[in-house]
Amino acid sequence: MRLIEAVPNFSEGRNQETVEKILEVFRAVDGCHLLDAHADGDHNRLVVTVVGEPGPVTEACLAAGKRAAELIDMDEHTGSHPRIGATDVVPLVPVRDVTMKECVALAEELGERFADELGIPVYLYEKAARKPGRRKLENIRRGEYETLKEEIDQPERRPDFGPAEMPSAGATVVGARQPLVAYNIYLNTEDVGVANVIARAVRGSSGGFANVKAIGLEVDEGVQVSMNLTNFRSTPIHRVFEFVRREAEQRGVTVESSEIVGLLPEEALIAAARYYLRLAGFDPDEQILEYRIAREE
Amino acid sequence: MRLIEAVPNFSEGRNQETVEKILEVFRAVDGCHLLDAHADGDHNRLVVTVVGEPGPVTEACLAAGKRAAELIDMDEHTGSHPRIGATDVVPLVPVRDVTMKECVALAEELGERFADELGIPVYLYEKAARKPGRRKLENIRRGEYETLKEEIDQPERRPDFGPAEMPSAGATVVGARQPLVAYNIYLNTEDVGVANVIARAVRGSSGGFANVKAIGLEVDEGVQVSMNLTNFRSTPIHRVFEFVRREAEQRGVTVESSEIVGLLPEEALIAAARYYLRLAGFDPDEQILEYRIAREE
Numbered sequence: 001m002r003l004i005e006a007v008p009n010f011s012e013g014r015n016q017e018t019v020e021k022i023l024e025v026f027r028a029v030d031g032c033h034l035l036d037a038h039a040d041g042d043h044n045r046l047v048v049t050v051v052g053e054p055g056p057v058t059e060a061c062l063a064a065g066k067r068a069a070e071l072i073d074m075d076e077h078t079g080s081h082p083r084i085g086a087t088d089v090v091p092l093v094p095v096r097d098v099t100m101k102e103c104v105a106l107a108e109e110l111g112e113r114f115a116d117e118l119g120i121p122v123y124l125y126e127k128a129a130r131k132p133g134r135r136k137l138e139n140i141r142r143g144e145y146e147t148l149k150e151e152i153d154q155p156e157r158r159p160d161f162g163p164a165e166m167p168s169a170g171a172t173v174v175g176a177r178q179p180l181v182a183y184n185i186y187l188n189t190e191d192v193g194v195a196n197v198i199a200r201a202v203r204g205s206s207g208g209f210a211n212v213k214a215i216g217l218e219v220d221e222g223v224q225v226s227m228n229l230t231n232f233r234s235t236p237i238h239r240v241f242e243f244v245r246r247e248a249e250q251r252g253v254t255v256e257s258s259e260i261v262g263l264l265p266e267e268a269l270i271a272a273a274r275y276y277l278r279l280a281g282f283d284p285d286e287q288i289l290e291y292r293i294a295r296e297e
Numbered sequence: 298m299r300l301i302e303a304v305p306n307f308s309e310g311r312n313q314e315t316v317e318k319i320l321e322v323f324r325a326v327d328g329c330h331l332l333d334a335h336a337d338g339d340h341n342r343l344v345v346t347v348v349g350e351p352g353p354v355t356e357a358c359l360a361a362g363k364r365a366a367e368l369i370d371m372d373e374h375t376g377s378h379p380r381i382g383a384t385d386v387v388p389l390v391p392v393r394d395v396t397m398k399e400c401v402a403l404a405e406e407l408g409e410r411f412a413d414e415l416g417i418p419v420y421l422y423e424k425a426a427r428k429p430g431r432r433k434l435e436n437i438r439r440g441e442y443e444t445l446k447e448e449i450d451q452p453e454r455r456p457d458f459g460p461a462e463m464p465s466a467g468a469t470v471v472g473a474r475q476p477l478v479a480y481n482i483y484l485n486t487e488d489v490g491v492a493n494v495i496a497r498a499v500r501g502s503s504g505g506f507a508n509v510k511a512i513g514l515e516v517d518e519g520v521q522v523s524m525n526l527t528n529f530r531s532t533p534i535h536r537v538f539e540f541v542r543r544e545a546e547q548r549g550v551t552v553e554s555s556e557i558v559g560l561l562p563e564e565a566l567i568a569a570a571r572y573y574l575r576l577a578g579f580d581p582d583e584q585i586l587e588y589r590i591a592r593e594e
Binding site: 003005033035051052095096186237238241255256257258259260262263264265266269270272273274276277278279280281282287288289290291292293296 | 393
């Protein structure tokens with residue numbers, strides 16, 4: 001079964017009726033599984049997580065985008081989270097048997113449909129970006145809805161698809177990125193300084209692993225190195241765990257436990273098992289019972 | 298999705314036409330997935346591996362049992378492998394979301410249907426055994442078809458279900474057991490003696506782990522500790538791996554790699570990942586994307 005995840009963000013987190021009407025769209029599409037929905041009043045924003053085969057997932061995102069355009073007027077919107085549109089951003093994520101290249105093609109197709117069928121200006125970002133300056137969401141959202149409305153017809157701010165003028169539904173950013181794994185490692189210490197030092201060592205921005213963001217944190221459960229792994233295929237969980245363990249040991253501290261926050265593709269855990277058990281010549285598609293069955297169906 | 302595996306053994310490994318007619322039955326049942334079929338001429342025996350939801354799998358086993366009874370005459374059968382019937386033995390194995398208790402109930406029901414609908418004497422074995430002496434297959438098969446035919450009406454050899462006289466299809470053993478994982482660990486040594494010493498240390502019969510059978514072997518790829526794990530839930534792969542690694546180290550030998558032969562339920566690998574990553578508070582059903590989707594369908 002081919003699977004993608006989509007995490008569309010909508011600019012409504014206060015009006016429960018509007019939130020429900022958007023969620024209804026996702027629930028109504030066969031083969032699109034609504035895994036999570038988080039409405040935040042302060043942000044005035046709804047973050048939805050759906051998974052399924054590419055067709056149903058992108059179909060549901062487009063239909064929800066239409067619904068959001070009908071219900072949300074960006075000229076009336078306020079909220080603490082940066083945003084430029086009713087459907088603010090739609091990241092597509094390859095989960096299983098889908099390449100990043102295919103996900104980019106899906107994002108392009110979905111972006112074109114937002115433009116052609118809904119008349120919404122569309123920007124492509126992350127792996128789908130067509131201009132280097134549009135890889136990062138914050139560049140596209142600079143000045144938010146209000147500023148972009150003024151600048152949208154300037155050459156460097158013209159959308160990749162759709163009109164160079166702003167409708168009341170605002171603009172939408174569509175793209176493809178790797179699944180994000182939120183991963184924390186708890187240390188047997190009361191000194192958050194140790195976690196901070198290790199966070200600096202492990203994260204890419206200060207010389208550690210690419211695809212790892214990290215900070216030291218003191219939470220109720222103890223001291224942790226709190227991380228986001230933005231590409232678990234290139235920088236796998238088990239390597240990050242072993243690195244943090246070694247760094248902690250150098251400081252006389254042991255690792256107590258680790259924690260996955262939210263969801264992850266099972267591939268990430270199977271990769272860890274293969275690494276630690278030194279499994280040679282193992283073919284998951286042939287040797288894992290459940291994969292064999294899924295393939296036959 | 299609830300899953301069981303069945304590994305029915307039939308007493309025909311030479312006549313390809315008969316083998317095909319039996320396999321056809323499994324292929325014809327919707328929801329019963331034929332994963333493997335091995336016909337051995339020397340044993341004159343066919344070993345089939347099927348997986349699916351309990352209903353289709355047991356239905357297919359019964360239908361194949363009927364076909365085998367029509368096609369195989371045990372009075373004509375010869376072969377080097379011990380056997381008492383056309384359908385010689387049907388182990389049912391819990392794979393996913395099915396308890397051993399439920400598997401025992403399925404085995405009892407299937408055994409009754411072999412007796413009632415096909416007129417075949419049935420013995421319950423392993424976890425489904427109703428008499429302590431019938432836990433082990435070799436006790437039930439003592440003297441094979443020819444002797445059992447003479448002794449079947451004696452009190453200690455009367456079947457659990459069905460007639461106490463032998464039809465030409467012979468008798469069938471039905472039961473429930475844990476999935477078997479064939480697992481080998483390769484050592485960086487040319488001395489098979491080290492593998493033999495470790496095999497004795499790790500296997501239950503000489504004081505090691507329950508549910509582990511082991512021998513040392515020299516094969517083309519090198520020296521290995523060759524094991525069968527008969528209950529990977531109680532005696533997990535990762536504990537066995539760590540134990541063998543430590544024992545090898547004590548002898549100045551390192552572990553080169555390990556190997557899963559054939560199929561295993563993915564649960565076994567996810568358990569290994571959780572162990573090595575020290576994952577705390579992890580709920581596979583909630584946190585593994587694919588499990589969430591499977592549950593919703």
